[in-house]
Amino acid sequence: MRTPLARALLLSAALHLAVLGLIQVAPVSYEAAVTVLQVNLPEPGPAGAAAITTPAAKEPAETLAEPSPPAPQPTLAETPAPQAVPQVAAVSEPARPAKSEPVGALSLPSPVDPRWYGAREVDTHPRALSRIEPIYPEAARRRGQTGWVKLRLMIDEYGQVKEAEVIEASPPGVFDAAALQAFEPARFEPARRQGRPVRYEGYFRVMFELD
Numbered sequence: 001m002r003t004p005l006a007r008a009l010l011l012s013a014a015l016h017l018a019v020l021g022l023i024q025v026a027p028v029s030y031e032a033a034v035t036v037l038q039v040n041l042p043e044p045g046p047a048g049a050a051a052i053t054t055p056a057a058k059e060p061a062e063t064l065a066e067p068s069p070p071a072p073q074p075t076l077a078e079t080p081a082p083q084a085v086p087q088v089a090a091v092s093e094p095a096r097p098a099k100s101e102p103v104g105a106l107s108l109p110s111p112v113d114p115r116w117y118g119a120r121e122v123d124t125h126p127r128a129l130s131r132i133e134p135i136y137p138e139a140a141r142r143r144g145q146t147g148w149v150k151l152r153l154m155i156d157e158y159g160q161v162k163e164a165e166v167i168e169a170s171p172p173g174v175f176d177a178a179a180l181q182a183f184e185p186a187r188f189e190p191a192r193r194q195g196r197p198v199r200y201e202g203y204f205r206v207m208f209e210l211d
Contacts, residue, residue, distance in 0.1 A: 112157060116201040117193060126155045126188040126200050134182035134206060140174055141210065147171050149179040149206045157197040159188040167203065179206040 147170050154163040164184050166176045191200035
């Protein structure tokens, strides 16, 4: 026969068992903070070995270092090319290239005036470069004969007698040859017109006299 004390103990034990059963069945409700870490998991050991759970140490997340930009290369200051020093010309206008003469070209003298000028058309008359002395004919000397000859001379721009002609003579045919022989080879300073030597056509009287 059970006493009241024993009944009370049995009842208390039953209540404790019921409470323990409730505690084991009821799930624990709580919020867990989730942190994703990149860790290296160890390889599994051989079968039958005791599994030792080692809390993984928190390793700092590997930060991928961005490639640093290349160091700026020192910029070399470009040395300006030396500028050509302009040469100052002596004249105000730019010098023009000289015209090249064709090969073989000769500088020709100014064209000669083909005209024959008279005594009144020139500035200076021809002048003999040496004394002209005609030879007195021996026959006329013996006879004591005198006379004169009028010549027409054509003297070019070089002072040479190009043509000599008897225009008139007195007495005729006595002194003609002597006058021509004296003047044909003679040389003259040419006549000039406006500072240039020109061709000249003039008349000369040659006198034959006895002392």
